[in-house]
Amino acid sequence: MANPARYWREIPQRYRLEAARCTSCGEISYPPRLACRKCRSRKFESVVLADEGKILTYTITRVGPSQLADLTPYAVGVVELEGGVRIMAQIADCDFEELAIGQRVRLEFRKIQEDGQAGILCYGHKCVPV
């Protein structure tokens, strides 16, 4: 089991979707970084990501990691949120056959996994079709 710090230090970005906007070039980093990947500036302001977007691509994971065995098979995709930031997220509460590129989705706060049998419950966001 990992030290709980590994999970709580990610809370601002994972739970609250906090990102960092570069005050020089406007590039939004998610998760936040110490140096902008576009202009290398080190000055940022905190912004919160939009909670709606569209699916850019997706797959159905049929053979998944052991901590997600109860969930398998499940859909995962790259989602472009309004504002342009892209994230990896599971696509929950969907019919696999009806998934499509371009489909609108909304982010919802969900349990993502557990760190071992008696370990920490790990939360984050999944997306669901709008």
Added chain:
Amino acid sequence: MRDVAILGVGINKKWGELWEMSLRDIFVEAALNAVDDAGVDHVDSMYVGCMSSGLFVGQEHLGCLMADYLGINPVPATRVESACASGGAAFRQGFIEVASGTSDIVLVGGVEKMTDVSGDEATYALSAASDMEYEAYHGITFPGLYALMARVHMERYGTTREQLAHVSVKNHKHGSFNPEAQYPFAISVEDVLGSVMVADPLRILDCSPITDGAAAVVLCPLEMARKISKQPLVKVLASAQASDSIALHSRSDLAWLEAVHRAGEKAYKMAGKTPKDIHLAEVHDCFSIAEILALEALSLVEKGKGGQAAESGMTALGGKVPVNTSGGLKSKGHPVGATGVAQVIEITRQLRGSAGERQVEGARTGLTQNMGGTGGSSVVHILEAV
């Protein structure tokens, strides 16, 4: 910079599930074969490419361990890790060390012992090549990541499910001529399309296997090789490497490998060659879609036409540019840290004219492309018979 030659190559008798051999035995067998092939009585320095011996067998510090078991202490020995590009990156370090004049005879090996853990643990170790906090955390696996790229390629360019299958079929056909391969037998398009789904649209026969294996080469200055080599000479014309974001979702184009493209452009420039000059290539077909993306990024086929290249036979033995004559990662096997070095071995054998049943007639210039993760690390080498 000095010109650099490949003096010797060595690989295990067979790759696969090597239950009776340990991590160190696997490496040392390949390394001794390379040293014998080179005909040298010493080496000045060594690099070991390995992705994850820590997670696969609980052993780190491979430079020291392998130098010890080769009986070559106290030569400097360093492990190089760049996920599945570890072997290619290690070879590049060896090239730079010889080219710079720092050392004359350098041994470069790659190794992975992947079958001492369960399939689940192996999958976890491999997933560590992705962004653990923002990709793997959400349940995406490596087949899944490449499936995400495949879907975009299919949607945008009309690449078909059958064309993906043709990549695996071709590489298994090539591998059937390679006795060292883990799976040296042919398969059909129907076999691929009927195999179990792993991550839609990729099936198990789109995926490279879990493999134990090692590969090693001996490098030296070309001038020295001219005097002592017992083999036809092969020169390293170019060595190039590039990086990209670790997370697939952070890239502007999800069906394009920018780091492979950049490493390729640098390598062509360094070699004074263009894609048209390449007679054959070994590329990183960890999944069927990966070969398609790599060939497009290297400009060996037109953007969007990688699927057609496999289907038409352009990239098969006898085609315009044979790709993965060794069987590729799919048929030969993919012991991740060894793969980049084994690619160099296949091209060297082809340029020496010693590739047996899979020999490409008249091959003079060959390319290797090795990548880590979803292409976040990419290494390209160009070799030429001299």
